Amino acid sequence: MNHLDSATIVTIRDGGLVAGDARLHVDECPPCGAALAEAHGRAERIATALEVLAPERPVDLASAKAAVRARLDRRRDGGRRAWRLPPALGRAAALLVLLAGAVYALPGSPVRSWLRSDSLDPPTPVPAAPTLSEGIEVPVTPAGLTISLGSLGEGTRIEVRWTNAGSASIRAGTGTRYTVSTGRASVDVASDPVVIGIPRGDAPITIEANGRMMLRWADGTLDVSDEAVSQAAEAVVFLVGGA
Amino acid sequence: MDFDTTFDAHYPELVRYCHRLTGDGDAAEDIAQESFVRLFDHGVEGTPVGIRAWLFKTATHLVRDRYRVDRNRKRLLEENPVMPTEHDSPERSLERREARELARAALADLVPRDREILLMRYSGFSYKEIADAIDVSATSIGTLLARAERRFEEACAAGEAA
Numbered sequence: 001m002n003h004l005d006s007a008t009i010v011t012i013r014d015g016g017l018v019a020g021d022a023r024l025h026v027d028e029c030p031p032c033g034a035a036l037a038e039a040h041g042r043a044e045r046i047a048t049a050l051e052v053l054a055p056e057r058p059v060d061l062a063s064a065k066a067a068v069r070a071r072l073d074r075r076r077d078g079g080r081r082a083w084r085l086p087p088a089l090g091r092a093a094a095l096l097v098l099l100a101g102a103v104y105a106l107p108g109s110p111v112r113s114w115l116r117s118d119s120l121d122p123p124t125p126v127p128a129a130p131t132l133s134e135g136i137e138v139p140v141t142p143a144g145l146t147i148s149l150g151s152l153g154e155g156t157r158i159e160v161r162w163t164n165a166g167s168a169s170i171r172a173g174t175g176t177r178y179t180v181s182t183g184r185a186s187v188d189v190a191s192d193p194v195v196i197g198i199p200r201g202d203a204p205i206t207i208e209a210n211g212r213m214m215l216r217w218a219d220g221t222l223d224v225s226d227e228a229v230s231q232a233a234e235a236v237v238f239l240v241g242g243a
Numbered sequence: 244m245d246f247d248t249t250f251d252a253h254y255p256e257l258v259r260y261c262h263r264l265t266g267d268g269d270a271a272e273d274i275a276q277e278s279f280v281r282l283f284d285h286g287v288e289g290t291p292v293g294i295r296a297w298l299f300k301t302a303t304h305l306v307r308d309r310y311r312v313d314r315n316r317k318r319l320l321e322e323n324p325v326m327p328t329e330h331d332s333p334e335r336s337l338e339r340r341e342a343r344e345l346a347r348a349a350l351a352d353l354v355p356r357d358r359e360i361l362l363m364r365y366s367g368f369s370y371k372e373i374a375d376a377i378d379v380s381a382t383s384i385g386t387l388l389a390r391a392e393r394r395f396e397e398a399c400a401a402g403e404a405a
Contacts, residue, residue: 010392011385016370042392049349049399050365052342055262055271059255064276068250071280226378229308 004032006039013039135171135195136178138185144204144218148186149194152210156192158238160207160215162200169197209240244288250279253295256366257302263362264306266347274309278302299368300376303359349398357391364388 004012004022011018012026013036026032138145145168149158163169170178173191180186187194198205204218209227215236216223230237254275261271278301281287287297350358356377363373370388374381 006389006393007385010389011370014364014370014385014388016385042396046361046392046395047365049342049346049395050263050362052339053259053263053346053350055258055268057268059258059272061251061254064254064258064272065247065250068276068279068283069246071276072283075280075284226307 003029004035006035009035009039012036013043135169135176136180136185137165138168138170138180140166140168140199140201140203140205141183142203143183144206145198146184146206146208147196148184148211149189149207149209149214150186150211151188151190152192152194152240154240156189156194156209156240158192158194158196158207158209158214158240159235160196160198160238161235163197165197165199168199168205169195171195209238214238214240244283244294246283249282249291249294252291253298254279256295257298260299260362260366261302261306263350264303264358265309266351270309274302274305277305296368296372296375299363299366299372303363303376307355345399345402348402349395352398353391353394357387357394360384360387361391361395 004026008018008022009026009032012023026036138147147168147170149172152158168185170185170187172187172189172194175190177188177190178185179188196207198207198217202220204216206213206217207215212225212227213223214225214227215238224231224236225238227238227240228236229239257275257278258271261274262268265271265274278298281301282294282298287294289297350361353361356379359377360373363376368376370384371381373388374384379387
């Protein structure tokens, strides 16, 4: 039998599952026995090295529990309270509307002049949203589609949404270049965000980013890479780790 | 599942794991607390061993999410201030500080997956639990762990030589 590799040695050291003859071998082979002893020594050294990385301050269990309970309460109450106006504030708002209406009805009311369009201040400019190119629509055949995104910088946001359309749509920042061939769309991304719509259907769809698989939908199974930062029924969002 | 029992059993260890993973005490506590919030909010049930594995897996993913685009992670791992304990002599304090900086720098040199495998293994998790937490097959953990250990020791040795 050949000498055992480092993975098997480490697995034996940690009591993991290996073939029975590997354990016998390590008992009978001096080099492998020495490798196992070295692996034990390495484990002790690493444990010692990591031991110094304890938190600088002792854990305050009581404060931590209180913080967790407060967060739980906020989370559980948040949904119910989110859009409800306090009753007193609601009554005050209704009264203000009635009052404004009454004053507007008076001849020469200042409310009338405020509401005249020529007396209004120009609208405050709103910061422009990130400009997306018009993008492309790519038909999805039963053979499937691979969308390959390239030139993605670290932290590029990719949002993938399921749609009821019969084709896939891809949009990214202005200057992005698209190349489409049968069953494949290659995208040279100029800037983010990248927004991809993919149809709900049986056709397999793969999305790659910088050559790495981000998402694969095939045979009713969805696989996403660990670069997904959120995943819901209608969308998956990725932040790319860089080229 | 009793809140206090579960919290007392797992919170300190989870904070220690998150602290090793991030190098940031505040982030470690925040992530550990968020893991517990999700545990109780989702009504997760299981054995203490299963609950522990669930918490570590959740914390691992929260750390990944938080630091995925945070370029400060390496700086935090390397520069987190060291507070000497009141019992340490100045010499002992300096030794601990150097050992801590060396270990932090070595961890910072690892790729995230190697760091997670190493820290979970040295927190006492089985190969199967680690595999489940970081979404790789259990049979590959031996290979990945051996590589992570080798890289960690190489980084420590390089740090000592520098």
